[in-house]
Amino acid sequence: GAGVSQSPRYKVAKRGQDVALRCDPISGHVSLFWYQQALGQGPEFLTYFQNEAQLDKSGLPSDRFFAERPEGSVSTLKIQRTQQEDSAVYLCASSLTIQGHQPQHFGDGTRLSIL
């Protein structure tokens, strides 16, 4: 497919478990972003990669959240010792370049539910 792909689409975990969410950006897109969207809210920025470099992680809510993009393509968002407040939709987006302004293209998200 040509779009941003996220997996799994749904994830249910017990409080305290670790989870890993995957994002396949559009091929050739340099920039990759992770967002968290709570119910009834807009997406909130978590972190940003330019190729394999994580240039901004100011939105990560705690040190339990960790993101990587080791080869500059696929990215994984990991949440350790999950808590109920981590329940949300996690969106990944990619954009073509870092030159000028580019729209971000979103995947369909992973809906995470922590029991």
Add this chain to the structure above:
Amino acid sequence: DQQVKQNSPSLSVQEGRISILNCDYTNSMFDYFLWYKKYPAEGPTFLISISSIKDKNEDGRFTVFLNKSAKHLSLHIVPSQPGDSAVYFCAASATGNQFYFGTGTSLTVIP
């Protein structure tokens, strides 16, 4: 502190009429603005954008207006169609990297 605000959670419009969705922002450093459309269980889909050097951008039935002095932008859809029923998010950026989103406006176009 919400830097981008959409004060109308919902809007209903008759098919064929104009839909006007509004967005306000507080950060004067924002220079790129976008509108996204979102259907349930899907990710946001890019609709239209505008740079701060312009005050209007048009794409088919969709027009975005930017009033920098008022820190306000709006999305006009004309004529509105039932398929336009979705949640619309505005977003803004100063750096091109971190985007700030509003809370969304749910548009219902009544046939």
